Amino acid sequence: xxNNDKIVNLAVVGGRRGSSFNKALTALADRVALKAVxxxxxxxxxxxxxxxxxxxxxxxxxxLLEDPEVDAVLLATPLAMHAKQAAAALRxxxxxxxxxxxxxxxxxxxxxxxxxxxxGLTYMMAENYCFMRPNMMIQNMAHQxxxxxITFVEGAYLHDCRTLTHTPDGELAWRGELQRGxxxxxxxxxxxxxxxxxxxxxxTDEFDFMSTVTSRNGSMPKYFAEHFGxxxxxxxxxxxxxxxSAVTTIRTKRGVVISLRLDWVSGRPHNMTHYGLxxxxxxxLAARHDREDPLVWIEGRSPGASYGAKGxxxxxxxxxxxxxxxxxxxxxxxxxxxxxxxxHGGGDFFVIDEFIGAIREKRRPAIDVYDxxxxxxxxxxxxxxxxxxxxPMRFPDFAKNARRNG
Amino acid sequence: xxxxxxSKGPVRLAVVGGRRGAAFHKSFAPxxxxxxxxxxxxxxxxxxxxxxxxxxxxxxxxxFAQVLNDPDIDAVFLAxxxxxxARQAIAAxxxxxxxxxxxxxxxxxxECWELVETAERTGNVYMLAENYCFMRENMLVGNLARQGLFxxxxxxxxxxxxxxxxxxxDASGGLTWRGxxxxxxxxxxxxxxxxxxxxxxxxxxREGGDAFDYMTTxxxxxxxxxxxxxxxxxxxxxxxxxxxxxxxxxxxxxIRTKNGALIQxxLDTKSPRPHNMTDYGLxxxxxxxVSARHxxxxxxxxxxxxxxxxxxHESKQAAKWEPLLxxxxxxxxxxxxxxxxxxxxxxxxxxxxxILEEFSSAILDRRMPLIDVIDAVTxxxxxxxxxxxxxxxxxxxxxxxxRKTNRANR
Numbered sequence: 001x002x003n004n005d006k007i008v009n010l011a012v013v014g015g016r017r018g019s020s021f022n023k024a025l026t027a028l029a030d031r032v033a034l035k036a037v038x039x040x041x042x043x044x045x046x047x048x049x050x051x052x053x054x055x056x057x058x059x060x061x062x063x064l065l066e067d068p069e070v071d072a073v074l075l076a077t078p079l080a081m082h083a084k085q086a087a088a089a090l091r092x093x094x095x096x097x098x099x100x101x102x103x104x105x106x107x108x109x110x111x112x113x114x115x116x117x118x119x120g121l122t123y124m125m126a127e128n129y130c131f132m133r134p135n136m137m138i139q140n141m142a143h144q145x146x147x148x149x150i151t152f153v154e155g156a157y158l159h160d161c162r163t164l165t166h167t168p169d170g171e172l173a174w175r176g177e178l179q180r181g182x183x184x185x186x187x188x189x190x191x192x193x194x195x196x197x198x199x200x201x202x203x204t205d206e207f208d209f210m211s212t213v214t215s216r217n218g219s220m221p222k223y224f225a226e227h228f229g230x231x232x233x234x235x236x237x238x239x240x241x242x243x244x245s246a247v248t249t250i251r252t253k254r255g256v257v258i259s260l261r262l263d264w265v266s267g268r269p270h271n272m273t274h275y276g277l278x279x280x281x282x283x284x285l286a287a288r289h290d291r292e293d294p295l296v297w298i299e300g301r302s303p304g305a306s307y308g309a310k311g312x313x314x315x316x317x318x319x320x321x322x323x324x325x326x327x328x329x330x331x332x333x334x335x336x337x338x339x340x341x342x343x344h345g346g347g348d349f350f351v352i353d354e355f356i357g358a359i360r361e362k363r364r365p366a367i368d369v370y371d372x373x374x375x376x377x378x379x380x381x382x383x384x385x386x387x388x389x390x391x392p393m394r395f396p397d398f399a400k401n402a403r404r405n406g
Numbered sequence: 407x408x409x410x411x412x413s414k415g416p417v418r419l420a421v422v423g424g425r426r427g428a429a430f431h432k433s434f435a436p437x438x439x440x441x442x443x444x445x446x447x448x449x450x451x452x453x454x455x456x457x458x459x460x461x462x463x464x465x466x467x468x469x470f471a472q473v474l475n476d477p478d479i480d481a482v483f484l485a486x487x488x489x490x491x492a493r494q495a496i497a498a499x500x501x502x503x504x505x506x507x508x509x510x511x512x513x514x515x516x517e518c519w520e521l522v523e524t525a526e527r528t529g530n531v532y533m534l535a536e537n538y539c540f541m542r543e544n545m546l547v548g549n550l551a552r553q554g555l556f557x558x559x560x561x562x563x564x565x566x567x568x569x570x571x572x573x574x575x576d577a578s579g580g581l582t583w584r585g586x587x588x589x590x591x592x593x594x595x596x597x598x599x600x601x602x603x604x605x606x607x608x609x610x611x612r613e614g615g616d617a618f619d620y621m622t623t624x625x626x627x628x629x630x631x632x633x634x635x636x637x638x639x640x641x642x643x644x645x646x647x648x649x650x651x652x653x654x655x656x657x658x659x660x661i662r663t664k665n666g667a668l669i670q671x672x673l674d675t676k677s678p679r680p681h682n683m684t685d686y687g688l689x690x691x692x693x694x695x696v697s698a699r700h701x702x703x704x705x706x707x708x709x710x711x712x713x714x715x716x717x718x719h720e721s722k723q724a725a726k727w728e729p730l731l732x733x734x735x736x737x738x739x740x741x742x743x744x745x746x747x748x749x750x751x752x753x754x755x756x757x758x759x760x761i762l763e764e765f766s767s768a769i770l771d772r773r774m775p776l777i778d779v780i781d782a783v784t785x786x787x788x789x790x791x792x793x794x795x796x797x798x799x800x801x802x803x804x805x806x807x808x809r810k811t812n813r814a815n816r
Contacts, residue, residue, distance in 0.1 A: 148629075149633075151654070151677065160717035163719040211624065215666055215667055244561065245668050249800070251624050255627025259670070259672070267694070267716075268694040269715070269724065269726055278655070289727055292703075299678050306678035307569045317680050317699070390620070392801060
């Protein structure tokens with residue numbers, strides 16, 4: 001409790017994505033202060049300094065970690081750097097809030113767990129999709145048993161990010177390198193994080209095994225040919241390992257099936273929340289676009305009956321918001337106006353709020369290192385599964401030490 | 407008798423399984439002169455009696471073997487429990503009858519092979535009555551796909567999510583065939599409603615088209631059936647015990663094709679949820695399709711260079727879905743253009759009419775039907791392959807190549 005009134009001094013690492021947390025940091029100024037920014041590009045650092053004249057700027061991450069006035073780092077860097085940077089920060093005595101995904105190899109995942117266990121510092125993964133309003137409301141309903149015994153959940157990340165895979169002159173950015181270097185479920189946590197929370201993974205249930213099958217690629221070579229000409233190596237299909245669509249199926253130890261789909265290269269209107277749930281008492285279905293409502297049907301509450309008994313009306317979906325009064329998540333009741341002003345459907349606000357709260361109250365954050373590496377491990381496991389025609393892969397038991405120590 | 411009907415017509419059809427068969431009744435009128443309802447076969451005397459009252463001139467049989475012995479029957483429509491389809495189809499083909507079978511065609515790989523071999527040896531017409539292939543939107547999407555508007559198709563999905571727990575038992579709690587199947591089988595036991603339309607969009611088994619390569623299946627635990635039986639028939643009913651049911655609530659099958667398309671199927675026939683008959687999606691390199699979530703909604707489509715906006719970040723206008731039916735004027739399937747006024751009035755979104763029309767045309771024109779025996783077993787074999795995959799913890803299973811003329815070459 002000693003730290004409860006101390007303002008946490010935060011450094012943002014990775015100036016581009018980091019800047020979208022600005023509104024959230026402003027809203028939480030009574031508990032967190034931006035102390036430093038670390039970024040390789042000087043022009044981006046200059047912009048930060050214009051907006052925040054008092055901050056320190058670093059181009060060298062190891063120098064940042066030596067700064068005694070920095071309590072915590074927010075890693076908004078390319079995906080493949082997260083785990084190593086997080087472990088280094090923990091070893092330097094800093095709390096870590098890491099962008100997704102936490103680790104892209106199993107070795108990195110274990111190293112990260114070890115660093116957290118040995119330092120005792122706060123590590124949280126910034127999986128902002130867990131905090132989106134409909135996702136938290138569904139979590140609240142699921143935990144109260146409204147859907148009965150849950151048997152199936154699904155999530156998808158379908159977002160055409162091809163323009164982010166390269167620089168203006170056709171060099172590959174980290175997303176491009178990812179498409180080139182791997183074939184699997186290479187961005188699993190936006191879809192998986194909320195689902196794992198709904199069904200109590202690392203609490204009342206565990207992942208057991210999973211399988212991944214991917215399609216061939218088509219959209220990336222087509223795009224590179226159209227934008228950079230046939231002579232760009234990216235215009236060739238075999239330049240890219242990643243298929244356009246990847247689907248991962250997970251089975252939990254309690255017998256829930258989880259379906260994840262990823263496609264971030266195909267042309268399609270973007271829809272940020274794409275989820276579904278089925279239990280023995282009801283179902284949930286996200287909207288297809290932002291002018292539709294998410295839908296819910298709950299036996300006994302929603303109109304109609306599911307199977308066709310004579311004289312009964314057929315079951316009919318209701319907007320999820322019909323049940324808002326009763327099931328809005330407490331965090332959204334408390335912070336609605338602040339959250340709606342910040343990025344990613346409020347997710348960015350709650351991520352910072354939760355991270356700072358966990359540090360100050362010396363408690364485990366809502367998305368701790370065991371959640372982070374477990375969800376992220378779908379990436380390396382999927383690459384191996386997809387390479388062997390969808391062979392099922394077992395999940396490592398990352399939390400074994402935590403359980404042993406009670 | 408086998409092919410003696412030739413082009414003389416009309417095809418004299420016996421409907422086997424009078425209950426489901428009744429749904430087809432209206433579809434015969436617009437096809438007068440091409441196909442007629444000549445006989446009904448059902449073990450249940452009450453079902454036969456109902457036909458006696460409405461169609462006095464139709465012959466009535468309680469025994470399937472007698473239908474096969476009747477020389478005045480050219481063809482049979484098997485609307486029987488799915489566990490009987492393959493044996494009955496093989497017997498009918500051997501007796502010289504053309505066969506239209508309800509879905510799926512077979513439940514074991516041996517039955518699949520025997521069906522292919524029997525159809526090829528006898529030369530009689532075999533068609534799978536996969537009516538979802540003929541639904542208006544599915545045919546429209548198929549037309550768009552064939553004309554390349556989606557570009558190369560990389561992903562397609564279909565779900566059959568329909569709470570049919572009330573059909574798994576009779577009034578006193580005895581299990582029907584649906585109940586028996588869920589008691590003994592665990593997998594993707596009802597794959598063709600989703601897979602049939604998707605296979606046609608991708609040109610599976612077609613010249614210059616694609617072929618299924620391998621698949622995996624995961625199934626959730628059972629949760630909804632035993633709760634239902636307990637509530638309906640009490641703790642002492644055998645179905646009130648979770649362990650009585652092999653089939654889990656939700657099944658997911660992933661199929662990869664030889665050309666690298668990915669297909670996802672979902673099946674849930676017992677969880678409570680509003681029913682939606684068409685639950686499909688498609689993604690290609692030039693566009694995407696997603697079906698309506700319920701009857702009051704429209705199916706949506708986005709096509710690069712046709713639909714508004716762009717999906718690329720530098721674009722000023724974000725891509726926006728359009729109603730699928732905005733493309734009906736230009737891309738409606740010719741069958742729906744020709745028959746819309748008839749089909750729209752009839753069962754299962756018009757598709758019951760089309761399967762009867764297609765089956766009779768294939769017999770009269772002496773050609774392969776749109777859904778032939780190879781399609782039928784290729785789609786249906788997902789059930790036995792899924793059971794093997796589930797039993798081995800989700801191992802991938804290779805598809806047999808039923809186009810090879812015998813099993814040894816597969």
